[in-house]
Amino acid sequence: MPYEESPPQAARPGLAAWPTARFGPFFLLLLFLFPAGTALAQQQAPELHIEAVRGAGWDEIAPPASGWTPVTLPDSWAARWPGFDGVVWYRLTWDQPAHVAETGLLLHYLNMAGAVSLNGTPIWRDESLIEPLTRAWNSTRYWLLAPPLLREGRNTLLIRVSGLSAYQAGLGPVSLGPPAAMQASYGHERLLRRDLQMLGLAVSAAVSAFFAALWLLRRRETAYGWFALMSVLWLLFGYNQIATSPWPFASSHSWQASNTSLLLLFSVSYAIFALRFCERRMPRLEGFALLVAVAGVLDLWLAGLANLVTHRALWTLVGGLTIIAVNCASLVHAARHRGSPMRSLAPFMALSAVTGAHDLLVFTQVIDSNIYYTTMSSYGLLLGMALTQAGRFVSSLKRIENFNTELIEEVSAAKAELAATLAQQHALELAHARIGERVNLASDLHDGLGGMLVGSIATLERRPEELSASALLAMLKSLRDDLRLIIEATGRHDGACAFGELLAPLRHRTSQLLDANGIDCRWQVSGVETLELPPSQSLDLLRFLQEALTNTLKHSGGRRVDVAVTCAGSDLQLDVRDDGQGFVVADAAKGGGSGLRSLHARARRLGAELRLESRPGATQLALRMPVKTE
Missing domain, CATH: 3.30.565.10 (Histidine kinase-like ATPase, C-terminal domain)
Structure with missing residues (x-):
C-alpha cells in the first residue's frame, strides 16, 4: 500500500476550532491509549497472507511441507484442532516494496511459547519450547527489519508456536509498517500488557503491607486485615500477567491449578472484607464460602490432567462470579444505606464488576481478545481504599480538633468550679x-x-x-x-x-x-x-x-x-x-x-x-x- 502523507492540521477545517483546550487532557489520553499510528500503520502495511499447519511433534525444527491452511489473526487453534497440544507453524508472506528500506514488525502476543525466523534466518526464540513452556502469552515484541534480512519482493515470516489447546493456544495479531508507527504501537501494547500490570502488582504489594501494618496496630479493625490478605492473594494471582515461567511448578497445568486456587481464595477473602467493611458478620455465609473455596482448591489439585481443563474452567467461573456478586451486593448496600462506609468504594466496585464481567467473557472466548482488565481495575479499588482512609483520617482530625476545643472549654469550666469549691472549702476550713x-x-x-x-x-x-x-x-x-x-x-x-x-x-x-x-x-x-x-x-x-x-x-x-x-x-x-x-x-x-x-x-x-x-x-x-x- 503506498505511503500517503497526512494533510496538515490547518488544512482540515474545524479541527483546530474543536474544544481541544477544554478536553485536551482527555483526548491526549485517548490518543495515547489508541494511537493514530496504528491506523496509519494498517494503511501503509503490506498485505499479509497467513497460513498455519500442525507440527508432528514437540521437537520438530522445521514445518511440514504440506497441510497448510489459510487463517486469520488473531488465531486460536482449539476450534480448528480441538484438544491438540503441541506445535503449530504459522507462515506469513508479503511483497516488500523496493523503495522501503526498513519496516517495523510488531508481534502482539503468542500463546504459549515460540520462535520467529525471517526468510530462513532466526530472529527470536523463547527459552523453553517444550514443557514447562515459557509463558509468552502476554508479552509483545518488536523488531526493526532491514536488509539483508528484509528482501525486495516476496518475504516469509515463519512463527513456531508451542501451546496447549486448553489455554487458548495460538498466535495474536502481527503488524508490519513504518518503524515509527510500529514503535508507538509497541509502546502502547507494552504499557497495557506489562507496564501497567507490574505497576499494579507493586501497588498491591505496598498497599497490602500498609494495611497489614495498620491491622497489626489496630486489631479491632478486622476489615483492614482482610483487605491486606486479599491484596496479597491478588498480588500472587496477578503475577500470572507477567510471569514468563511456570516455576516453581513443573508444568503449565500445575501453574493454572495454582492460579485458579488463588482466585477462589481471593474471592472468599474479598467477600469477607466487604462484610467487615460494612461492619457486618454473616458466619454461616462466610463459612459456606470458605468451604466451597477449600473444596475447589482440593478438586483442582486432585483432578487428573484429563479433567483439569474442565474443572479449572468451572472454578474460574465460580471465583469470577463470586467477585461480581460481591461487587453488586456492595453497590446495593451502599444505595440502601446512606451512612454506609461502602459508599466511598461504590464507584470503584462498579468498575471492578464491569471489568470482571469483561474478563470472564474473554476467558470463555465470548470476546475475541486476550487482554484482561481486572488487574488494572484493581488500582481503582486500592485508590478507593486510600481515599476512604484519607477521609477517615481527615474526619478523625476534625474530631480531635473539636475534642480539643471542647476539652479546653470543659477544663476551663472545671477550673472555675474547682476554684469555687476550693474557696468554699477554705471558708469551711477557716x-x-x-x-x-x-x-x-x-x-x-x-x-x-x-x-x-x-x-x-x-x-x-x-x-x-x-x-x-x-x-x-x-x-x-x-x-x-x-x-x-x-x-x-x-x-x-x-x-x-x-x-x-x-x-x-x-x-x-x-x-x-x-x-x-x-x-x-x-x-x-x-x-x-x-x-x-x-x-x-x-x-x-x-x-x-x-x-x-x-x-x-x-x-x-x-x-x-x-x-x-x-x-x-x-x-x-x-x-x-x-x-x-x-x-x-x-x-x-x-x-x-x-x-x-x-x-x-x-x-x-x-x-x-x-x-x-x-x-x-x-x-x-x-x-x-x-x-x-x-
Whole structure:
C-alpha cells in the first residue's frame, strides 16, 4: 500500500476550532491509549497472507511441507484442532516494496511459547519450547527489519508456536509498517500488557503491607486485615500477567491449578472484607464460602490432567462470579444505606464488576481478545481504599480538633468550679478552725481555770473562816497563772518548750489545792527534765492532768492520789490513781460528763492511748503517748 502523507492540521477545517483546550487532557489520553499510528500503520502495511499447519511433534525444527491452511489473526487453534497440544507453524508472506528500506514488525502476543525466523534466518526464540513452556502469552515484541534480512519482493515470516489447546493456544495479531508507527504501537501494547500490570502488582504489594501494618496496630479493625490478605492473594494471582515461567511448578497445568486456587481464595477473602467493611458478620455465609473455596482448591489439585481443563474452567467461573456478586451486593448496600462506609468504594466496585464481567467473557472466548482488565481495575479499588482512609483520617482530625476545643472549654469550666469549691472549702476550713479554736479554748478554760476555780470554791466552802487575805491572794494569783498559761499556749505555735518547766507550777498549785481539801497528793516525775514538746501538746498534757485531778477532787471522795509522769525511751506515760469510791466505766462511757469527754478528746488530739480502770477503792487513769526524743 503506498505511503500517503497526512494533510496538515490547518488544512482540515474545524479541527483546530474543536474544544481541544477544554478536553485536551482527555483526548491526549485517548490518543495515547489508541494511537493514530496504528491506523496509519494498517494503511501503509503490506498485505499479509497467513497460513498455519500442525507440527508432528514437540521437537520438530522445521514445518511440514504440506497441510497448510489459510487463517486469520488473531488465531486460536482449539476450534480448528480441538484438544491438540503441541506445535503449530504459522507462515506469513508479503511483497516488500523496493523503495522501503526498513519496516517495523510488531508481534502482539503468542500463546504459549515460540520462535520467529525471517526468510530462513532466526530472529527470536523463547527459552523453553517444550514443557514447562515459557509463558509468552502476554508479552509483545518488536523488531526493526532491514536488509539483508528484509528482501525486495516476496518475504516469509515463519512463527513456531508451542501451546496447549486448553489455554487458548495460538498466535495474536502481527503488524508490519513504518518503524515509527510500529514503535508507538509497541509502546502502547507494552504499557497495557506489562507496564501497567507490574505497576499494579507493586501497588498491591505496598498497599497490602500498609494495611497489614495498620491491622497489626489496630486489631479491632478486622476489615483492614482482610483487605491486606486479599491484596496479597491478588498480588500472587496477578503475577500470572507477567510471569514468563511456570516455576516453581513443573508444568503449565500445575501453574493454572495454582492460579485458579488463588482466585477462589481471593474471592472468599474479598467477600469477607466487604462484610467487615460494612461492619457486618454473616458466619454461616462466610463459612459456606470458605468451604466451597477449600473444596475447589482440593478438586483442582486432585483432578487428573484429563479433567483439569474442565474443572479449572468451572472454578474460574465460580471465583469470577463470586467477585461480581460481591461487587453488586456492595453497590446495593451502599444505595440502601446512606451512612454506609461502602459508599466511598461504590464507584470503584462498579468498575471492578464491569471489568470482571469483561474478563470472564474473554476467558470463555465470548470476546475475541486476550487482554484482561481486572488487574488494572484493581488500582481503582486500592485508590478507593486510600481515599476512604484519607477521609477517615481527615474526619478523625476534625474530631480531635473539636475534642480539643471542647476539652479546653470543659477544663476551663472545671477550673472555675474547682476554684469555687476550693474557696468554699477554705471558708469551711477557716470556720472549722475557728470553731476548733473556740472548743479548745473552752476546754482549756474548763480543765485549767475551771479546775482551779472548783478547788478554790471547795476550799472556801470548807474553811472560809480560816482563809486570810494572803491565802485569798494566793488563790487569785494561781488563777492568774493558769490563765497566763492558757494565753501563752494559745498564742504561740512555733518552737518547743521544756515540759518539765511547765509541769512544776501545775504540780505546786494542784498539790496545795488538794492538800487544802484533805487529799494527800504524791508525785513521781522522771525523764521529763529535757523533754521538749510543742506548746499545744504541752498544754493538752497539763490540761489532761489538771482535769484528772479535778475529777478526783470533785467526785472520788478519796484521801490519796498518786501521780506519775514518766518518759522512758520514746514513750511518755501519765498515771493518776486515787483511793476513792470508784465508778462503773461502761456507764461513764455512755453518759459521762464533760470531764471524761474532755479527757478522751485530748487523748485523740495527742495521738495517745487512754486506759481507764475503776472499782471501789481504786481508780486508775493512764495515758501513753509516743514522743520524739533527741
